[in-house]
Amino acid sequence: MASLSVTLNLLRPCSIAPKPSPSLRFCDVRNSASSYCSTSRRLALFHLGSALPQSQILGAKASQLLRGEGKPIDAAPIADLAQAGAAIAQEDALEWVKNDKRRMLHVVYRVGDLDKTIKFYTECLGMKLLRKRDIPEEQYSNAFLGYGPEDSNFTVELTYNYGVDKYDIGTGFGHFGIAVEDVAKTVELIKAKGGKVTREPGPANGGSTIIALIEDPDGYPFELLEKWPTPEPFSQVMLRVGDLDRAINFYTKAFGMELLRTRDNPEYKYTVAMLGYGTEDNSPVLELTYNYGITDYDKGNGYAQIAIGTDDVYKSAEAVRLSGGKIILEPGPLPGINTKITACLDPDGWKSVFVDNIDFLKELE
Secondary structure: OOOHHHHHHHHOOOOOOOOOOHHHOOOOHHHHHHHHOOOOOOOOOOOOOOOOOHHHHHOHHHHHHHHOOOOOOOHHHHHHHHHHHHHHHHHHHHHHHHHOOOEEEEEEEEOOOHHHHHHHHHHHOOOEEEEEEEEHHHOEEEEEEEOOOOOOOOEEEEEEEOOOOOOOOOOOEEEEEEEEOOHHHHHHHHHHOOOEEEEEEEEOOOOOOEEEEEEOOOOOEEEEEEOOOOOOOEEEEEEEOOOHHHHHHHHHHOOOOEEEEEEEEOOOOEEEEEEEOOOOOOOOEEEEEEEOOOOOOOOOOOEEEEEEEEOOHHHHHHHHHHOOOEEEEEEEEOOOOOOEEEEEEOOOOOEEEEEEHHHHHHHHO
16 A cells, blocks of 8 residues: 555655656645646535534524515625624634544654664664655655654654755754653763764753753754653654744644643743643643744755644644635545645644544554
8 A cells, every 4th residue: 555655745845856857846835736736636625614504503583684584684784694604613613623633643854864864863862763665756765763653653754855965954943852761871872873962961941851952964953851751752843933822822723732831931032832732741742932033934945844643634724724824735635545634834834734543544554
């Protein structure tokens, strides 16, 4: 059976490839969503409330007014009723999100030497190589790594595009967080393997948790956190945003994440917010950082997206729209494998992909 990871890589930007290739023409979904979606497949957009009778949405009297029964129709009340119906539909969509069975599946980013990165992650960070595949017709390879099976753990999806050995990480991406038993011992191992340490082990600024900062072979920053034991060592993805309140509102409403905590650090002029689908000790979290006075960041072309499981990609897309996000790949089954997905951008332009839960498990078989 074809792998979901193969098709999801159709969404990856490859703007610095050494030469044009027809097989990579759909890599930047923001520029090519319309052409990608024109392939021969049927997409059904789900609009909450649209299948309900008017009498249920607006009430019996409102339905009579809309049909013109009795007195002449007054345009102002009808407009008010339409707004009320839209408000009900929005409330239903956002309420559904709260009960959706969601979890963070994996995070996708691009590397210049796949084997070198796999070696670093397995030997220095203790990850396991879960699966690997080469797709020569599409000019890329990918590998999944993590600390447990993909059906229950948050994992890394590494993508190597043929001929591209370097990517721009940009200023918007922050770091990945990895929980380890002993930060100092892990740092010594990384040094012995030739890894780069950018912050020696010590207490976090304004806290007591022992941390260290390192970089992988491509320069992606990792924060090592001394907290053990934990069922989910791959614990954080940190992204920088230009408006923290706006970002929190979006991820709690559209993504159904819970705001776990916020922390303001005026000495270093930044504020962070932790959001997720469980506690920080037991599940991965999205760490959003606002640096005082900075509203825009360069996102580069290395980091790609987070994939999130959902019971319904159509409803998920509707909730994103209602919350101020942008759909860049309409919800529906992917050609060839019928896995249903939808892709979106948050208000800061960070990309995420929602994947149907049942379809995802089938892809892992």
